[in-house]
Amino acid sequence: MNNFPSVFEAINDLSKDQIEGLLILARKFKERDHDKPQFPNKLPIVANSFLENSTRTKNSFAIAIKRLGCHYLDFNTETSSLNKGESLEETLLTLYAQGVDLCIIRTSVSNQLSEFKNNTPVKIINGGDGTNQHPTQALLDLFTMQEIGIELEGKTMAIIGDCIHSRVGHSLCELLPQFGCNIILCGPSDYVPKTPEYEGVEISNDLESTVKRSDFLYTLRIQKERHAGSTEAAKHYDTYHDKYGISRDKLKAWNKEVPVFHPGPANIGVEISTDIIKSSLYKGYDQVVNSIYMRMAIITAILSNNDKNIGIIDGTRIRD
Ligand code: NCD
Numbered sequence: 404m405n406n407f408p409s410v411f412e413a414i415n416d417l418s419k420d421q422i423e424g425l426l427i428l429a430r431k432f433k434e435r436d437h438d439k440p441q442f443p444n445k446l447p448i449v450a451n452s453f454l455e456n457s458t459r460t461k462n463s464f465a466i467a468i469k470r471l472g473c474h475y476l477d478f479n480t481e482t483s484s485l486n487k488g489e490s491l492e493e494t495l496l497t498l499y500a501q502g503v504d505l506c507i508i509r510t511s512v513s514n515q516l517s518e519f520k521n522n523t524p525v526k527i528i529n530g531g532d533g534t535n536q537h538p539t540q541a542l543l544d545l546f547t548m549q550e551i552g553i554e555l556e557g558k559t560m561a562i563i564g565d566c567i568h569s570r571v572g573h574s575l576c577e578l579l580p581q582f583g584c585n586i587i588l589c590g591p592s593d594y595v596p597k598t599p600e601y602e603g604v605e606i607s608n609d610l611e612s613t614v615k616r617s618d619f620l621y622t623l624r625i626q627k628e629r630h631a632g633s634t635e636a637a638k639h640y641d642t643y644h645d646k647y648g649i650s651r652d653k654l655k656a657w658n659k660e661v662p663v664f665h666p667g668p669a670n671i672g673v674e675i676s677t678d679i680i681k682s683s684l685y686k687g688y689d690q691v692v693n694s695i696y697m698r699m700a701i702i703t704a705i706l707s708n709n710d711k712n713i714g715i716i717d718g719t720r721i722r723d
Contacts, residue, residue, distance in 0.1 A: 404428075407708040410527045411701065412516045413536040414577035421704070422542070422581070428700035429546050429693070432470075441471055447504040447706050450476040453530065454485070455511045459667050459691055460530050460540070464507045467698035473706075476503060491515065495524035499714040500721050505706060508532075513570075523713050526705050534568050534629055540666050541574035543697035544621070545582065547690045551662065553619060556583035561613045563647060564623030564674050565594045568630070571666045572623060576601040589613040590647055593635045594625075610647050611657060619662040622649050622674045643673055650676035654684070662686050 404424040408416045417425075449468045453461050468475045478498065480486070485494055495506060505526040508516060513533030531537040548555060560579060566572045566588040576586055580603030588595045589607045599606055607613045614620065625643060630636040639646075654660050665687045669675050679685050714721045 404704045404707070407704040408520075409523050409705065409708060409710040409713060410516060410520045411538065411705055412520065412527070412529045412532070414538045414541055414574050416538070419581055422545075422578070425542060425697065425700045425704060426546055426549065428703060429543075429696040430550075432696040432699045433550075433693070441703055442473065442706070446472060446474050448474040448476055448502050449702065449706075450478040450498055450503045450506045451530075452478040452480060452506050453509040454480050455509050455531070457509055457530070459694065460509065463691070463694040464528075464530065464698055464702075467695050467702055470695065471699055471702060473702070478506070492519070492524055495519070495527075496714060496716070496721065499525040502722070505702065522715075523710070525714060526708075526710070528701060528705060531570050533570065534573070534626070535570055536574050537570040537666075538574045538578075539698055539701055540571050540694075541578045542701065543694045544571075544575065544664060544666070544690060545578055546697045547664070547686060547693045548619075550693060551686065551689060553662070555579060558583075558618040559585045559587060559616055560619050560621055561587045561589050561617040562621045562623060563589045563610065563613070563649065565625045565636075566590055566623065567594055567596060568626035568636075569623045575621065576604050580604065587613050587617065591639045591643075593633075593639060610653075614649075614654070614657050614659050617659070617661065619664065620649060621664045622669070623666070624668065624670055624674060644676075648672075648674055648676060649679055651678040651682065651684075654679075660684060664690060666690065 404421055451461055451464050503525055507528045507530045509530035510532050513535040515532055516527055516529055519527055529536055529538055562572050579586060586604045587607050589610055592608055595606050649663060663679055663684050667687055671677050671680055
């Protein structure tokens with residue numbers, strides 16, 4: 404894959420060719436014919452650095468790293484010098500000097516990784532930054548949609564929920580329209596932008612008409628941890644399931660028993676009902692399965708990009 408970036412922060416860092424290349428590579432990993440160590444000479448060291456909570460993303464990266472035969476470093480931020488006031492750049496340069504080749508970073512600070520794009524302490528994959536981007540989630544979602552046979556060109560997907568505060572939503576809005584898929588962002592007015600921010604993306608506050616126009620649905624958790632006590636955001640909590648929750652009854656009544664995606668963690672009984680989660684309409688577990696293969700593809704692409712401008716201080720590379 405040509406010129407894969409060394410800091411993969413956002414969907415827009417990739418060309419359509421690179422995205423297609425990742426989809427092919429993820430499929431090959433899934434078919435198992437490439438599921439063996441990729442790096443015969445020197446095994447890369449990959450660190451997982453999650454500065455914010457995570458279950459599935461952290462584990463999925465850890466498994467992908469191990470399946471590729473790389474050395475795995477669980478960089479525990481609670482006990483690291485980041486807690487003693489060291490900057491993230493210093494920490495990353497130190498990890499690089501110790502031999503780490505790639506760091507997966509999750510942070511609650513939006514855009515925290517963009518400063519490293521021109522001055523790269525170590526190769527970086529964004530595992531989700533604040534409300535900004537979660538590009539590997541969007542790519543594994545695209546892979547899953549293709550795997551279950553959804554032809555995206557000319558289709559419409561509804562993203563239902565707390566779209567403003569969802570980094571997954573933002574990455575999907577940058578990715579799926581590139582494959583000809585229209586998106587409707589649907590939720591209460593405090594959870595969706597006033598006007599569309601992306602090409603191929605519309606806004607709606609009406610669930611019934613949105614679902615009726617959609618070929619498949621993507622549900623999002625209410626991101627309470629990002630509401631910072633906002634009374635506008637909180638006023639929808641109690642009524643959310645009735646008004647915007649996706650249930651079997653609603654989909655039956657609207658004659659729209661279509662695939663339902665969710666990045667997890669799902670709040671069952673809020674944005675999605677148990678009868679959807681237990682049904683074959685629910686694709687959340689397919690997303691988890693495919694997360695391993697897409698992340699194996701992304702890690703392989705970034706480790707193979709031959710970028711020599713990593714870990715440079717005053718023009719000198721701090722390690723070979
Ligand atoms: C998402 C995240 O962390 O942004 N989850 C995930 O990575 N699978 C979505 C969420 O937290 O609601």
